Amino acid sequence: MVAVTAHGENRLTGAEQTMPDINMRYLLSVSLLDGVLTFEAGHDVQRMTDTKVVDIMNRIEVRADPSLITPESPRQGVIEFTTKDGRELRNHVVVVRGAMESPLTRDEVEAKERDLLTGVLGQEKTDQLIAAIWDLESLKSVRDLRPLLTL
Secondary structure (H helix, E strand, O other), X not given: OEEEEEOOOOOOOOOOOOOHHHOHHHHHHHHHHHOOOOHHHHOOOHHHHOHHHHHHHOOEEXXXXXHHOOOOOOOOEEEEEEOOOOOEEEEEEOOOOOOOXXXXXXXXXXXXXXXXXXXXXXXXXXXXXXXXXXXXXXXOOHHHHHHHHOO
């Protein structure tokens, strides 16, 4: 079993939500199956009915704990796993990765950019756009980015 404690579920993020990108149980299930959450997997409506995904979704419990919502760290959460042999594993994330207090590394930013852009722009344009963004100071005009942003 997997238990997640955070803001809790509501009509938007609850178990009956048919939009995969905001269904917390679905997102956790594909993350567990794939070892990573990609943009594509997070938006795969058909995969929501995959038997492996549904099986894991049914073993996830989402709990609400208002004490986790603080001005200093409003997006914290706790995840707990109970293994088949009865061991309990727990992790409390106070500051989510990518927040100002826990910024992504350059490699993590680039991996995220590639995940989001390659399917839309293609590999070559994505590579060029990432290189241009990392070297913004040398651009004569931001308009120079426009050809890299068009399909």
